[in-house]
Amino acid sequence: MKINWPHEFPGVYWQDKKEEQAVLDVLRNGSLFRYYGLRPPKHVDRYEKAACAFYQVKHALAVNSGTGALMASMRAFGIGPGCEVIVPAFLWVATVGAVVQMDAIPVLCEVDDTFTMDPWDLQRKITPRTKLIVPIHMAGAPCNMTAIMKIARQHGIPVLEDCAQCNGGSYRGQKVGTFGDMGIFSLQLNKNMTCGEGGLVITNNTHLYTRAFAAHDMGLIRVNGRLSMPEPSSLLWGGGRRMSELCGAVAGVQLRKLPKILAQMRASKQRIKQWIKNTPGLSFRRLTDEQGDSGPFLILTLSGEKQALQAVRVMREQGLHNVHRLADYGLHIYSNIPSLVKKIPLSPAGNPWRLEANRRSVYNYQAGACPQSDELFARSILLPIPSRLTRKQEQAAAQIIRKAAGSLDARYKTNC
Ligand SMILES: Cc1ncc(COP(=O)(O)O)c(C=O)c1O
Secondary structure, eight states, X not given: OOOOOOOOOTXXXXXXXXXXXXXXXXXXXXXXXXXXXXXXXXXXXXXXXXXXXXXXXXXXXXXXXXXXXXXXXXXXXXXXTTOEEEEESBOOHHHHHHHHHTTOEEEEEOBOTTSSBOHHHHHXXXXXXXXXXXXXXXXXXXXXXXXXXXXXHHHTOOBEEEXXXXXXXXETTEETTSSSSEEEEEOBTTSSSOOBSOEEEEESOHHHHHXXXXXXXXXXXXXXXXXXXXXXXXXXXXXXXXXXXXXXXHHXXXXXXXXXXXXXXXXXXXXXXXXXXXXXXXXXXXXXXXXXXXXXXXXXXXXXXXXXXXXXXXXXXXXXXXXXXXXXSGGGBGGGOHHHXXXXXXXXXXXXXXXXXXXXXXXXXXXXXXXXXXHHHHTEEEEEOOTTOOXXXXXXXXXXXXXXXXXXXXXXXXXX
């Protein structure tokens, strides 16, 4: 029973004439730039307005990528030399990279069996230099925002939620990205909705919005599309991270489809979980809120590293080609990021690692820095749940997973 598991590009499988029409509208109007053109169609503007309604926030700023959204947000918070920023051990290189590019120091926090920031370890990692906490709603599911926000508020530290992998997800009925002071999203191809490359910053804080705006554009604000002088604390340097009209056109259509995309992934995941739930030796990632899980990934934990390696091998042989053991999941794991482990400087001056302002922030990023997370990564596997699965594909996947878990006992018995 070999299958051909589809690629994990959730939004792509839902593209149709609507995206085509929107893109054609931009081209036919000769207006690729969001602020002016022959006949500005204002797709980015409309996408931002729709985003405000969807996430129920005051401000939404469309940018050119999730990385761009992180950088503009960190500028808004004023992150720089002397600042420590707490990020989880299960992440994406862009999150930690944005911290380094602010000349600040990343501090790793353990993940727990939710595979998101462990509130207990977060508490331990706070120092007088902690200036930002960045929980990441990894692999589709929300963090424990109650505990994280409580700790952050007790210490007066702002929170930037990285929702790149959990667009449309929620925690206790409230959308992710709206608990902290700011939230960011990515619209890159692998994400729940996509325009190929794109990002979004959301916030209810007008001051942070204005600063993020200045940082993403040219260091100024715009009034009716025209550059204008902000109040002094929002006069910054621009990062050139505006969203193009082509991306805005696609993003606007995909946002309307997002609830359907999520419903489909969640339902597929639920059915697969039902079919494998009593498999000996397998346990599921603990979800902080099952309803709020956006559904694009299934994380399974096995009893040990050998079992996980073997399960991945069997699953790949059977056609689940994009399953990964978490420890081998590339730049999602802190110790797999060479620039972080080696503390590669931004310039010959050695920054941020050798800056005088950072001299008290000395941390290690090699494997072993987060032992609780390392242990989980070693024996856990991640399977993408594509957004247009048939019942047949779901059942076949469940059978393969059961076989992969079941086959372990027999093989290991003979090896011992
Ligand atoms: C958790 C997380 N944060 C940030 C990003 C960066 O987004 P982008 O690729 O759009 O720059 C990603 C993208 O994969 C991500 O997974």
